[in-house]
Amino acid sequence: MSEHEEHNEHIVPPGVYAVIITTLLILTGLTVFAAYVDLGRFNIVVALGIATVKATLVVLFFMHAKYVPERTKLVIISGIFWLGLLLLMTLSDYVSRVDYRGVRYPISQITRDMREIRG
Amino acid sequence: MWIFLVTEVMFFGGIMLAYTINRHTYFHAFAMGSNTLSLPLGATNTLVLLASSFTMAMGVWSAQTSRKQLLSIFLTLTIILGFVFFGIKYVEYAQKFHHHLVPGKSFDIGYCVHNPSLCPDVKPEELKEEGERLEEAERGDPDLQAHAQLYYSAYFGMTGLHALHMVIGAGLLFWLLKESVGGRFNAEWNTPVDLIGLYWHFVDIVWIYLFPLLYLIDRHK
Numbered sequence: 001m002s003e004h005e006e007h008n009e010h011i012v013p014p015g016v017y018a019v020i021i022t023t024l025l026i027l028t029g030l031t032v033f034a035a036y037v038d039l040g041r042f043n044i045v046v047a048l049g050i051a052t053v054k055a056t057l058v059v060l061f062f063m064h065a066k067y068v069p070e071r072t073k074l075v076i077i078s079g080i081f082w083l084g085l086l087l088l089m090t091l092s093d094y095v096s097r098v099d100y101r102g103v104r105y106p107i108s109q110i111t112r113d114m115r116e117i118r119g
Numbered sequence: 120m121w122i123f124l125v126t127e128v129m130f131f132g133g134i135m136l137a138y139t140i141n142r143h144t145y146f147h148a149f150a151m152g153s154n155t156l157s158l159p160l161g162a163t164n165t166l167v168l169l170a171s172s173f174t175m176a177m178g179v180w181s182a183q184t185s186r187k188q189l190l191s192i193f194l195t196l197t198i199i200l201g202f203v204f205f206g207i208k209y210v211e212y213a214q215k216f217h218h219h220l221v222p223g224k225s226f227d228i229g230y231c232v233h234n235p236s237l238c239p240d241v242k243p244e245e246l247k248e249e250g251e252r253l254e255e256a257e258r259g260d261p262d263l264q265a266h267a268q269l270y271y272s273a274y275f276g277m278t279g280l281h282a283l284h285m286v287i288g289a290g291l292l293f294w295l296l297k298e299s300v301g302g303r304f305n306a307e308w309n310t311p312v313d314l315i316g317l318y319w320h321f322v323d324i325v326w327i328y329l330f331p332l333l334y335l336i337d338r339h340k
Contacts, residue, residue: 017177024169031335035331055327058324063317086129087136
């Protein structure tokens, strides 16, 4: 058995899965609770933060990412890296954009413009 | 499988990014739309899907330890939970059709507020809250109906794509179940169980993000 272990997959015991699923269910309750607390602009930060913790738990334990070979970890990390690049570059463009009048892109301005157009 | 999942991450990531930009731009309409979704149904579905990920993980463990009968049981449980998810999703979609919340000619984000008798399934106090929110949203966004349709297009598009992934996953699970009853998977060879498990967990992760993005906008107040 022990000779085989080095190239065999790591077997995660059921107890670990039970702890993870319990944590996931509690975090779901927490995120619903947090949505009803007025945190201003941080509501979305908290919601996505909790979602990211949940996703990380699923990837590390349910998907065994904690126990896979280095090259598989490289694939996972490269995926997260490219996703981060996509989000960071696009959103930094949107939050920093100004229109021809030098007005910053958002949002309330567009609403005001539309109201003017409609009278 | 991981490389395929990375491409899927970019696929859903791009869609969620587009959604985020629209939500930022048309905040009033998206908050209004989000508050017409049923939080109890959405939250229940989150729990159901998480539970199905757990049974799937236990299925993988059963295969790795050559517990063949247990594997079939866990696969069956995973499929059942998947179908519970579809059932709840069906109830939600049907509700949206009844409430005139499907983008198109008869779309009306204020349908239930203006016709409370036609929405018997929405509680009066919820309607009151929705009415106040509607007034505020109409003040904040002169083109509320159009932008609320944008929200609902995103809702149906994203949950629809997620559901399509689940249909494919359910198909794969049925095949796994058939093979597992035939006793094909054991500690030496269980690659399909492992890989389809990875896919199923990925679909779960997509929902982990969709739930707060779609259901939990501006719920306080």
